[in-house]
Amino acid sequence: MPEKIQSSDRPAGRKVNVILIGPPGSGKGTQATLICERYGIPWISTGDILRAAVKAGTPLGAQVQALLSAGALVDDTLMIDLVRERLARTDTAAGFVLDGFPRTLAQAAALDVIVGATPMRAIVLEVPEAELERRLTSRRICTRCKTLTTSRSLYGSEEELCSKCGAVLITRDDDNLETIRRRLEHYRTLTEPLVAHYRERGALATIDGTRQPAEVTAAIIRVLDSPA
Numbered sequence: 001m002p003e004k005i006q007s008s009d010r011p012a013g014r015k016v017n018v019i020l021i022g023p024p025g026s027g028k029g030t031q032a033t034l035i036c037e038r039y040g041i042p043w044i045s046t047g048d049i050l051r052a053a054v055k056a057g058t059p060l061g062a063q064v065q066a067l068l069s070a071g072a073l074v075d076d077t078l079m080i081d082l083v084r085e086r087l088a089r090t091d092t093a094a095g096f097v098l099d100g101f102p103r104t105l106a107q108a109a110a111l112d113v114i115v116g117a118t119p120m121r122a123i124v125l126e127v128p129e130a131e132l133e134r135r136l137t138s139r140r141i142c143t144r145c146k147t148l149t150t151s152r153s154l155y156g157s158e159e160e161l162c163s164k165c166g167a168v169l170i171t172r173d174d175d176n177l178e179t180i181r182r183r184l185e186h187y188r189t190l191t192e193p194l195v196a197h198y199r200e201r202g203a204l205a206t207i208d209g210t211r212q213p214a215e216v217t218a219a220i221i222r223v224l225d226s227p228a
């Protein structure tokens, strides 16, 4: 049996604090779900945090509401406050998977302070751009029940029907090649400094995201179960 790492600071065992980074089409959502199930920790996305804050009507939520209704972006300071508040909740006792945060180096530095001495792992799902383009352009959504599926026809030329309800499948506007390339470039620009930040701290693990989802999950678990 592997020796368990325990200290007086962490009597309940090792926390699993994960930052999940991956481009659109990398299967990040699937992996986040599986990791959270495995460790019994919450999946915390910035979108969910913002929606919850607005709904709860907290002072921070009121600020978010004001910015969003003005069509403005939520700035670093406010986003950091929201994440700090969220991570203080008891359901993060065993850890968390953060998705969509940090997005800037200022946010990353603030997160380092929030988690303190608790080890944190940044997991990057790596998938070549050509493969991401192939995956994203083959995505289809049902016009009736909104189920997402993958096109079976190579160039999407044939009309396909939903396997659940029989309605016509269409490509979402976001899934055309031009938009996809723009999103991937945006992702690269955004994540390169963050990846460097976590690499410098020795907290980065890159995972080959081209394999089957179960193999990707197994690779992530190996990283998370290894001593930090």
Ligand SMILES: [Zn+2]
Pocket (backbone or CB within 6 Å): 142, 143, 144, 145, 146, 147, 162, 163, 164, 165, 166, 167
């Ligand atoms: Zn359908």
